[in-house]
Amino acid sequence: MASRNKQLRELQGQLLPSKALVEVNEDCLEEEDDDCLAEEEDEPVFVDAEELCSGGLKAGSLPGCLPVVISDENTRKKYEVSGHFPLTGPWWRVKVQVKPAGSRNYQVQGFPSYFLQSNMSPPDQKNICSLFLTDCNAPSDTITKFLAWVNATLGYENLNFENLWETLRTFEKENMKNGKKQSTQQESQPDNQMWRSVEKTIPFRSVMTALKFPKIMEFLPVLLPRHFKQLISSCPNEVLRNMEEILGTHPWKLGFSKVTYRELKLLQCEASWTAFCQFPSLLLLMTDVQKNGLIVYSKLKQLCREHGHTYVEGPDLTSQLSNQMSFHDVWECLKFLNDIHVVTYKKGCVFLYNLYQAEKGIASSIGDLMKRPPWCFHVDVKKVLASIRTKKPENSRRGDPLNESKPDETLETSEANTQDSGDHICDHGEDEGNAEIPDDQLDQDQVAALEMVCSNAVTVISGKGGCGKTTIVSHLFRHRELLEKREVKKACEDFEQDQDVPEEWITYTEQSLPKADKGIEVLLTAPTGKAAGLLRQKTGFHAYTLCQVSYSFYFWKKTMDKENSEN
Structure with missing residues (x-):
């Protein structure tokens, strides 16, 4: 670790235009071993259904790896x-850690901090402004x-990012006045719309954000690299203002997703x-408690x-x-994190906390299910297990010599065929229903498992x-x-045979026969x-992830509660 840190050096200076600003092949990142980047890539994500339905800002992907040129202020060299640069342009100064990646090239370790050159780097205001507006699709x-209008009225030396927006507005008004005088207002209108579209571009919004919220540009590209670009491009000023305040007073809050969701x-x-x-x-x-709290939280997630x-x-945990800290400090931090x-x-x-609440909810739901009357799944589990071993006819196995040694693949092929032909389903179903196998050839653990399920x-x-966990469960529901x-087929056949009987007999039969059980609905x-x-493939039924089910149920419940409150 120490030898690696010795290779690192800090560069701070202006981003210069690159002649070939294209994404670098991912191979350029193979040697990048920065701890921060590793955490960003490998950190698993758990999102609560409530959060998914809240409409909050979601994380994006990491910015692509780009080649740039940095004019370092300390060495006066380029x-x-x-590295991962979410923003580029010569109106930005950056500070970043790099390490050698060849004789002349360097590889960024982590992510850059950004600082706006609000004065447009005199005496290059004209060129900087031209490049900036081009980047804004003007x-x-x-x-x-x-x-030309700026040079004739304001002068390039007085042009900067702080007055650029007002200068653009003034130029727009001048165009409108000239348009009215010359009765060519229709020609000036597209220019007005063009400036409005310029204001919506990410380069323009990022510059305006840097003017109002410099701490966001300095810290968030490093602290929240997956959120940074979306924050500056889509978040309202109120959220950005709150985040700027947090960075200046309580930056520890950004270390906990529970807090950032609650407040931002x-x-x-x-x-x-x-x-x-x-x-x-x-x-x-x-x-000290807040810093140690971040350390304890990081270690807890890691373990x-x-x-x-x-x-x-x-x-x-202690x-x-x-x-890193004493026993007393650990428990003081845990109290802080619990609060x-x-x-x-x-x-x-x-x-x-989030995982505990999820487990608690699952346990509560399972407890509720177990208190209900047990369901009765009327099947012969031995026939279900026998159907697993049922072989397909020889002619269906020709041309596939691998089937002899892969019974599971034979089963999957059988499922695919049953979906292609309705007649084959019924015939194969009858074969499965009548399948028999000696008790001594059955796996008694599988028998016990299916009997418990039923x-x-x-x-x-x-x-x-x-x-065979998935296999026996999937075959149970298929069976x-x-x-x-x-x-159903037998009932239809019986009805066709008895369609000429007297109406009184049909009425009596409908009243006397017990009602058929409602078909069991299964959510996999x-x-x-x-x-x-895999469940979907083996059963032929719809199967969903737990996250999809949780999100769907929460959204449905939220909608129903809203409708009930309105009524």
């Missing part, structure tokens, strides 16, 4: 640098007219402790991610942090990969569906998209 002939309506928006460490000026604004848990036992609803402490365990509202099936189709869910796809 450096060719490749037509070249209009830019030429504007610059930003989704999964939190800066890492590593990113904060790049700004000593921000650390000076934090108390949960590494071990696949939603919590860490208190003694283990042990992991023993070389702001970032963590939850229960029974000697420290939970991440008689309990909640069943947890565990086992190592490939032991039930085929039986229902066969019952899985934790990941890949697992949901």
Whole structure:
């Protein structure tokens, strides 16, 4: 680590125009080993349904890797640098850490801080303004007219970004006056619309943001690289003003997504402790408890991610942090984090708050299901398991020698065929329904698992990969569906045979026969998209991720509550 830091150097200076400003191949990032960037790439995302439905600003992707030229103010030299630059243009000064990546090139480590050259770098105001308006998609002939008007009225030496917006407005008014005098108002109107479109471009908005909120431009590209560009391009001034105030008073708040969502309506928006460490000026604004809280939170997330848990036992957490702070400091930080609803402490365990609430909700729902009367799934589980071993006819296996050694693929092929032909479904369903297999050839664990599924509202099936968890569950519901189709087909045939009987008999029969059970509706869910796809493939039913189900239910409930309140 020490040797790597010795290779780093800080560059600070103007971004110069690049002749070939194109995205660099991703290979340029293969050697980039900055901790901050690694966290940005690898951090898993958990978004609550409430947050998804809130309409808050979502994180975007990291900016592309671009080649730029930086004119360093300290060495007075120009450096060719490749890195993640969300904004480019010679009206920006940047400060960034780089390391050598060849004889003349450098690779950015992390992300740059931005500073606006509001004076347009005298005596280059004309060129800077021309490049800026071109970047804002203004037509070249209009830019030429504007610059000529500036030279004749204001003078290039008095042009800067602080008065650019007002100068553009004045130029627009002058055009309108001239248009009225010459009765050519129709010709000037497109120019007016053009200037309004210029004001909506990201380069223009970013410059205006830098004038009003310089701290955002300096700190957020590093602290929140996935949110930065969307913040300056789409957030209202009120949100930006609040964020500027936070950066100047309580920057620690940006380290916790729960706080940024609560105060700024930003989704999964939190800066890492590593990113904060790049700004000593921000650390000076934090108390020891707040700084240690960020360290504890970072370690808690790391341990949960590494071990696949939603919590860490208190003694283990304090042990992991023993070389950074005392036992007393750790528990003082945990109290602080608990008070702001970032963590939850229960029974000697420290939970991440969002994950704890999610688990609590799941447990509550499962508990509610288990209190309800048990459902009855009337199937012969032995026939279900026997159907798994049922082989397809020999003629359907020709031309595919791999099927002999891959029974699971035979099963999947059978499912694909049953979807192609309705007649084949019924025939195959009858074969499955009549399949028999000796008890000693059945896996008794699978028998017990299916019997539990058929008689309990909640069943947890565990086992190592490939032991047949998905297979037996998917076949259970396919088997039930085929039986229902066969019952419907038989009922239709019986009705056709009895269609000439007296009407009184039909009426008596309808009243005396017990009503058929309503078809069981099954919602298949899985934790990941890949697992949901596997369920969908094996069963032929719709399957969704838990996140999709949670979001859909929350949105439906929110809509229903709103309609009920209006009524």
